[in-house]
Amino acid sequence: MTIRRTAAMVATFALTLGGTIAFTASPAAAAPPSSCANNSVCGYNNSGFQTAGGYEWVTGAAGSCQPVGLNDRWTSVYNNFGRTIRLYRAANCSDGVWSLASGDSLTNMATWQPAWNDKITSVRLS
Numbered sequence: 396m397t398i399r400r401t402a403a404m405v406a407t408f409a410l411t412l413g414g415t416i417a418f419t420a421s422p423a424a425a426a427p428p429s430s431c432a433n434n435s436v437c438g439y440n441n442s443g444f445q446t447a448g449g450y451e452w453v454t455g456a457a458g459s460c461q462p463v464g465l466n467d468r469w470t471s472v473y474n475n476f477g478r479t480i481r482l483y484r485a486a487n488c489s490d491g492v493w494s495l496a497s498g499d500s501l502t503n504m505a506t507w508q509p510a511w512n513d514k515i516t517s518v519r520l521s
């Protein structure tokens with residue numbers, strides 16, 4: 396699992412370099428963390444997108460529901476998927492929903508909304 400994710404990250408970064416001109420042509424929100432690849436939703440165990448303590452990126456087809464690897468551990472999240480995404484507290488995109496527009500992030504769910512901190516289990520890439 397770890398090896399495949401690393402390979403995917405390299406491929407995504409290569410695409411990012413190739414697409415630099417296209418991306419700078421459109422208005423953008425705050426820049427994503429350097430650890431967060433394009434076309435993905437990045438979740439971090441700690442606040443402030445810190446990679447220490449564990450992080451991951453979730454990607455897939457638009458509209459699909461994806462499981463979170465760091466189940467019930469996300470404290471900060473950045474939506475770098477390019478479309479609105481929805482967060483859920485249970486598997487298969489059930490139990491509550493919180494939408495994040497493209498480029499939006501939650502820097503610390505522990506203070507923002509404790510009921511969601513360390514609760515995210517699945518993501519809808521809508």
Ligand SMILES: [Ca+2]
Pocket residue numbers: 439440441467468469470513
């Ligand atoms: Ca956490």
